[in-house]
Amino acid sequence: MAEPAEIDDINVAHSALRAWDSVVGNAHPEPMPLVHNQVWQVFAEDGRRYVLKRLPEFAPGAGPVDTFRVLSHLQAAGVPVVLPVVTDQATIHTVQADRTYSLSSFVPSDSGNxxxxxxxxxxxxxxxxxxxxxxxxxxxxxxxxxxxxxxxxxxxxxxxxxxxxxxxxxxxxxxxxxxxxxxxxxxxxxxxxxxxxxxxxxxxxxxxxxxxxxxxxxxxxxxxxxxxxxxxxxxxxxxxxxxxxxxxxxxxxxxxxxxxxxxxxxxxxxxxxxxxxxxxxxxxxxxxxxxxxxxxxxxxxxxxxxxxxxxxxxxxxxxxxxxxxxxxx
Known part of the structure; x- marks a missing residue:
């Protein structure tokens, strides 16, 4: 059974996802397996997959704007990176209950060594x-x-x-x-x-x-x-x-x-x-x-x-x- 804090996290994440209504439609975030951070996989109405991530309160290094600019450069250089999906309010992240979230496309990968x-x-x-x-x-x-x-x-x-x-x-x-x-x-x-x-x-x-x-x-x-x-x-x-x-x-x-x-x-x-x-x-x-x-x-x-x-x-x-x-x- 989920702990109260986990239930709160998933409820807030679900509310945050509404910032991308035009992208994901009636979607629900699900915790990603084998991931310790607050990250959820999102299955959009049209079948596409996304990742919703709660950003840390304190940036590990660069802030979201600097990171977005660097990612844009890397993508233009042909490096396989994913940029945040812009919200319906034309921002690169959203804030819900004093928590900040970003959405990006899901990147497929192989399991195993x-x-x-x-x-x-x-x-x-x-x-x-x-x-x-x-x-x-x-x-x-x-x-x-x-x-x-x-x-x-x-x-x-x-x-x-x-x-x-x-x-x-x-x-x-x-x-x-x-x-x-x-x-x-x-x-x-x-x-x-x-x-x-x-x-x-x-x-x-x-x-x-x-x-x-x-x-x-x-x-x-x-x-x-x-x-x-x-x-x-x-x-x-x-x-x-x-x-x-x-x-x-x-x-x-x-x-x-x-x-x-x-x-x-x-x-x-x-x-x-x-x-x-x-x-x-x-x-x-x-x-x-x-x-x-x-x-x-x-x-x-x-x-x-x-x-x-x-x-x-x-x-x-x-x-x-x-x-x-x-x-x-």
Whole structure:
């Protein structure tokens, strides 16, 4: 049975949806499975599908207007993104009961782990290339949204790592100097900033859509690639039945991801060397957030801890796997 707060959320979301009456007609929002944020899928009267999202009270980075302008640029550049659907009142979002909502088209995606599929290498290369195309378009964007600076070394090693238990600080401490040296001083630009596997939708061996592009910090461009790779590795390392087979499949295509990015938006030698260290820094930040963020989650922390331990135990193997394939540039 739904909790009173959940009933209130769905009722307010239903009222907010009326702002798009001419688009969706007599539609009702339904909670999306496997999504923790307040996001609902909407089936319009004409059969089309949409996503209704409650925007956070405080923007994670860029505000709605800046985000809309950047998304417009990305769409014009051929990057697969979705723009908010304009309301019947000619706005990009609506406010209901002091809560702000936006509506966008539903982006289809495949379920499952593509690294284990018959087209694993092709798909991984295509995803790397798509992230590179996104980053290149962001670098060329004339709009400069107000957001934060993403500086992964001090944020992960100076702030996040000291907040973690000894089970993680112990294995990472001997690597701290190497991590700091390889991940510092990298070229910076506007980036996605939250380029995890949930925000990079894949269908038929291609990226079908980038979503939740509302962080948009200034930071190392290669971190978008590392962020995605860390989230994919996180999924495989924590597979309940067959983690060993899953991580082996991930290692087998890691170089294809890097090659796809590099051949689309060439990386310097220093950036290539930083791919794996940044993956570890991403997981350190995730573990700290799981313990000390707005909604601490011990289960999420444990999964990040498992991934961090795996990376520290297999750092050389991971580094070799991330090297460009012999067929790469």
């Amino acid at each position: 593509h690294e284990l599929g018959p087209s694993a290498g092709e798909t991984s290369y295509a995803v790397g290339a798509a992230i590179a195309k996104l980053d290149r378009a962001l670098a060329e964007c004339p709009w400069q949204p107000k957001s934060y600076v993403d500086d992964p070394v001090p944020q992960a090693l100076g702030e996040a790592l000291p907040s973690l238990p000894p089970e993680l600080t112990g294995p990472v401490a001997p690597l701290a100097r190497h991590l700091g040296a390889t991940a510092s001083g990298l070229p910076v630009q506007r980036t996605h900033g939250d380029c995890n596997t949930g925000n990079v939708l894949v269908r038929d061996r291609q990226v079908s859509g980038f979503i939740d592009i509302d962080h948009l910090p200034l930071g190392p461009r290669v971190r978008d690639l590392s962020y995605y790779l860390a989230s994919r590795l996180h999924t495989h390392v924590n597979h309940r039945q067959d983690a060993e087979r899953h991580t082996a499949a991930m290692l087998a295509v890691l170089g294809e991801y890097v090659a796809g990015y590099h051949e689309t938006y060439p990386l310097s030698d220093r950036e290539l060397a930083a791919v794996v260290p940044l993956m570890l820094l991403v997981e350190i930040g995730s573990a700290s957030w799981a313990l000390h963020g707005w909604n601490p989650d011990l289960a999420t922390y444990r999964r990040s801890a498992t991934t961090i331990t795996w990376i520290t135990d297999h750092l050389d193997e991971l580094t070799d796997a991330a090297a460009l394939p012999s067929t790469g540039a």
